[in-house]
Amino acid sequence: MKPLDILLMSTQGARERKFRFALNLVGILIGCTAVTGLVSVTQGLTDSVTGQLEVFGPTNIIVIPGEVRHGQGIVADTLDWRELDIIERTAKVEAATPIIANKYCSFTVKGKSFYTDVYGVTEEYAQINKNTVIEEGRNFVRGDTAAVVIGANVAKPVDADERVIDLGDRIKIKSTVNDAEKELTLRVIGILDAQGSSFGFNLDDSISIPLQTAQQFYEVGGEFDFVLATAATIEEVDAAIEGIEDRLGDRVTVVSSESAMEMVGSVLGTIQSVLGGIAGISLLVAGVGIINTMTVSVMERTREIGTMKAVGAKSGDVLFMFLSEAMFTGIVGGALGAAFGFFLGSVIGNFIDLTVRPSMSLGLFVVGFAMVTSILSGLYPAWRASNLNPVEALRHE
Numbered sequence: 001m002k003p004l005d006i007l008l009m010s011t012q013g014a015r016e017r018k019f020r021f022a023l024n025l026v027g028i029l030i031g032c033t034a035v036t037g038l039v040s041v042t043q044g045l046t047d048s049v050t051g052q053l054e055v056f057g058p059t060n061i062i063v064i065p066g067e068v069r070h071g072q073g074i075v076a077d078t079l080d081w082r083e084l085d086i087i088e089r090t091a092k093v094e095a096a097t098p099i100i101a102n103k104y105c106s107f108t109v110k111g112k113s114f115y116t117d118v119y120g121v122t123e124e125y126a127q128i129n130k131n132t133v134i135e136e137g138r139n140f141v142r143g144d145t146a147a148v149v150i151g152a153n154v155a156k157p158v159d160a161d162e163r164v165i166d167l168g169d170r171i172k173i174k175s176t177v178n179d180a181e182k183e184l185t186l187r188v189i190g191i192l193d194a195q196g197s198s199f200g201f202n203l204d205d206s207i208s209i210p211l212q213t214a215q216q217f218y219e220v221g222g223e224f225d226f227v228l229a230t231a232a233t234i235e236e237v238d239a240a241i242e243g244i245e246d247r248l249g250d251r252v253t254v255v256s257s258e259s260a261m262e263m264v265g266s267v268l269g270t271i272q273s274v275l276g277g278i279a280g281i282s283l284l285v286a287g288v289g290i291i292n293t294m295t296v297s298v299m300e301r302t303r304e305i306g307t308m309k310a311v312g313a314k315s316g317d318v319l320f321m322f323l324s325e326a327m328f329t330g331i332v333g334g335a336l337g338a339a340f341g342f343f344l345g346s347v348i349g350n351f352i353d354l355t356v357r358p359s360m361s362l363g364l365f366v367v368g369f370a371m372v373t374s375i376l377s378g379l380y381p382a383w384r385a386s387n388l389n390p391v392e393a394l395r396h397e
Contacts, residue, residue, distance in 0.1 A: 032337020
């Protein structure tokens with residue numbers, strides 16, 4: 001028999017048994033949807049984290065107070081000027097600047113209230129973190145007190161058609177400090193260009209005020225939450241980290257973009273493997289269903305197989321016909337599952353505000369995996385059909 005005739009017969013068999021074909025298709029589709037959707041979301045998360053780490057800068061280092069303890073994460077504390085001085089004097093550390101974070105405030109503009117993060121920074125912050133780009137105005141200089149630099153989304157909220165705050169405007173922020181409500185009037189001296197978030201710093205949706213102003217307003221004294229440091233070159237980053245860890249020990253946790261990338265990559269890789277394994281189980285269950293339905297199909301088509309062999313069909317032709325049916329199921333189910341998985345991943349991404357990038361290689365892998373699973377699942381029923389004795393098959397009721 002010609003290969004084309006065998007393929008046409010296999011597709012005809014699928015059309016004649018629509019319900020069973022649909023059941024096999026659903027099993028494959030669910031598994032492929034799970035694989036594609038879950039893995040694409042994880043890939044999107046990886047891209048997002050990688051982008052944030054790239055914004056942070058390859059030579060920059062963040063020093064976090066506290067140590068990492070098993071099962072507890074980072075046991076946080078605060079840093080002071082003495083520890084900042086130690087960091088600045090560490091070999092290979094070119095510059096360092098303190099940061100006050102984890103502070104919040106509210107303010108009202110044109111009758112609409114806003115709630116945002118507040119960072120206390122020095123003029124050196126913009127020099128170290130070179131990705132902090134001023135779109136309009138200027139950064140802090142020594143001597144600034146009642147000044148504020150606002151993020152792109154603060155100046156123009158995402159749901160607004162135009163800016164609500166312009167350069168030179170004054171805003172009055174309010175915050176509860178030690179159970180007392182405090183107010184502070186600030187003049188906008190700079191508006192940042194949109195840059196995304198990095199290492200937990202989301203400057204687009206926050207405001208920055210001078211470090212001393214933040215210390216006085218939030219009554220934190222000479223303490224701050226992080227130190228941002230930088231090495232002269234990428235090659236000196238590891239040496240700078242080792243120097244800081246040697247001098248401050250377990251009192252701090254030192255993280256660079258490279259080390260963070262490794263930790264995040266390890267975690268996301270594990271998550272992706274687990275999710276892929278769970279989705280793979282779905283395909284395995286679908287494969288068992290294919291074995292079952294194709295075995296029943298062989299039993300129902302015993303006389304048809306006998307007739308084919310009686311008129312000259314070879315065992316290989318019968319084997320190829322049944323494997324073609326399985327392959328057809330895998331290709332259709334895999335393609336539909338991959339398409340629906342990308343759609344599902346996009347829906348989940350929009351819901352959690354994560355950009356999911358469809359991957360052609362992932363789609364082809366899923367379709368190929370579904371096809372291989374289907375062929376392997378149909379191998380025994382196809383082999384059984386190809387080995388039927390034509391005389392016995394024609395006698396079958």
